[in-house]
Amino acid sequence: xxxxxxxxxxxxxxxxxxxxxxxxxxEQVDKILEIDSERRRLETELQRLKADRNKLSKQIxxxxxxxxxxxxxxxxxxxxxxxxxxxxxxxxxxxxxxxNLLLCIPNLPHANATIGADAxxxxxxxxxxxxxxxxxxxxxxxxxxxxxxxxxLERAAKISGSGFVCFTNLGxxxxxxxxxxxxxxxxxxxGYVEVWPPHLVRRECxxxxxxxxxxxxxxxxxxxxxxxxxxxxxxxxxxxHREETLSYKELPKYFVAHTPCxxxxxxxxxxxxxxxxxxxxxxxxxxxxxxxxxxxYEELEKLTADAEKVLQMLGLHYRVxxxxxxxxxxxxAKTYDLEVWAPGQDRYLExxxxxxxxxxxxxxxxxxxxxxxxxxxFCHTLNGSGTALARLYxxxxxxxxxxxxxxxxxQPLRDYVRVKEIRSP
RNA sequence: GGUGAGGUGGCUGAGCGGUCGAAAGCGGCGCUUUGCUAAAGCGUUGUACCUCAAAAGGGUACCGAGGGUUCGAAUCCCUCCCUCACCGCCA
Numbered sequence: 434x435x436x437x438x439x440x441x442x443x444x445x446x447x448x449x450x451x452x453x454x455x456x457x458x459x460e461q462v463d464k465i466l467e468i469d470s471e472r473r474r475l476e477t478e479l480q481r482l483k484a485d486r487n488k489l490s491k492q493i494x495x496x497x498x499x500x501x502x503x504x505x506x507x508x509x510x511x512x513x514x515x516x517x518x519x520x521x522x523x524x525x526x527x528x529x530x531x532x533n534l535l536l537c538i539p540n541l542p543h544a545n546a547t548i549g550a551d552a553x554x555x556x557x558x559x560x561x562x563x564x565x566x567x568x569x570x571x572x573x574x575x576x577x578x579x580x581x582x583x584x585x586l587e588r589a590a591k592i593s594g595s596g597f598v599c600f601t602n603l604g605x606x607x608x609x610x611x612x613x614x615x616x617x618x619x620x621x622x623x624g625y626v627e628v629w630p631p632h633l634v635r636r637e638c639x640x641x642x643x644x645x646x647x648x649x650x651x652x653x654x655x656x657x658x659x660x661x662x663x664x665x666x667x668x669x670x671x672x673x674h675r676e677e678t679l680s681y682k683e684l685p686k687y688f689v690a691h692t693p694c695x696x697x698x699x700x701x702x703x704x705x706x707x708x709x710x711x712x713x714x715x716x717x718x719x720x721x722x723x724x725x726x727x728x729x730y731e732e733l734e735k736l737t738a739d740a741e742k743v744l745q746m747l748g749l750h751y752r753v754x755x756x757x758x759x760x761x762x763x764x765x766a767k768t769y770d771l772e773v774w775a776p777g778q779d780r781y782l783e784x785x786x787x788x789x790x791x792x793x794x795x796x797x798x799x800x801x802x803x804x805x806x807x808x809x810x811f812c813h814t815l816n817g818s819g820t821a822l823a824r825l826y827x828x829x830x831x832x833x834x835x836x837x838x839x840x841x842x843x844q845p846l847r848d849y850v851r852v853k854e855i856r857s858p
Numbered sequence: 859g860g861u862g863a864g865g866u867g868g869c870u871g872a873g874c875g876g877u878c879g880a881a882a883g884c885g886g887c888g889c890u891u892u893g894c895u896a897a898a899g900c901g902u903u904g905u906a907c908c909u910c911a912a913a914a915g916g917g918u919a920c921c922g923a924g925g926g927u928u929c930g931a932a933u934c935c936c937u938c939c940c941u942c943a944c945c946g947c948c949a
Contacts, residue, residue: 476918480917480919481918486929489930491930493876511929
């Protein structure tokens, strides 16, 4: 959520920044400003009436204690009370309207973000490693998985519908090994605190991180839309300290969690239908940081490096791209995507998105900290996948396939998988 | 799911429907005293919002949340949420 005072005081700046995401947002600013001044006008009037009422009520108390008549004052207050009732409704309604509008306005892109309309304008920041070469046509993970019995898409579809996967045998163990490897890396080497959060969260949490109210059709909701299956561990982790005021001394906080992620993929029907690249339930190891505004961009670089370390250790070729203003997620001011090379797909797959939301999420969830001067300020929140499992899985088996149809296991995973390679049974 | 108890400021903990944003204690901050530490004394100490060009000042709201009764609610009534205890059920 943007600071209404910023919009009020620097509307031109806000229009300009929002405009880099898309022009249709600019008019939202005018709408907000209009409602804001109306809201304040009504609120001031309401408060004046309440002050009168409070004054008179006190007088009544004093008159009564002196056993004098208070009938006249009581009649006055009764009249004021009616006005108050009417005005309060108007104030509440205007307030609600303003809040809903504000909740649907995306974050301002960072000042030096690359300006562009869509993903085609995203600059490549760096490239690590090289595309592996094969003396034969590399298979994709679906064929490899079928040969090696790693997962069963048909039966997953039978029990849950299309867009689900059922890992089996060593395929399931490989998934478990990856999770273990990732959690160990981020806790032991990178200093994140391991968390195993609930996978069902209240509506407020989804509003807090920005999935709601605007993107409800993407989420799986339960209990009359009051609780939701998490689309990412970013939601429970970032909301851990919602409505709290932390001390600057305890920042930054680092959290890592492995959870399943549930997504309807409402807007992506028909895309990436083959295999496990886009499925309704996938596992992910997520990194979340709560930081001071002063440190957040440095923390973003470190967080991105922590995620990259995964791909480096597994020896997977990848590139880092920066999202341009038109491609930036709703809540984010700056984002780096990590894209890993998948030889069987002959393309890069997004396995991590590392972002700084600045105070956008913190303002929505009331997450503050007391700074060294004792002032309360909003924290900055960051998150990044470290990494998504299903696509990492795809890149891994496609990269490490061998000419005989087996898949070798890279060194860092061997202690977890307990085999050097996976052969057909 | 049932029964009972309870949710008050940073913490502990009072609070007959009227001057209660809330006693008292602890903690925090400041000053004084003091050779240092300690102790004591005095003062101060919540958040959000509105108003004001700004500061000062003024105002509104907040005692788990939301409604209601009343001229007036921390205090009375209703609903919900959460915590604790016990019972039932259960992996």
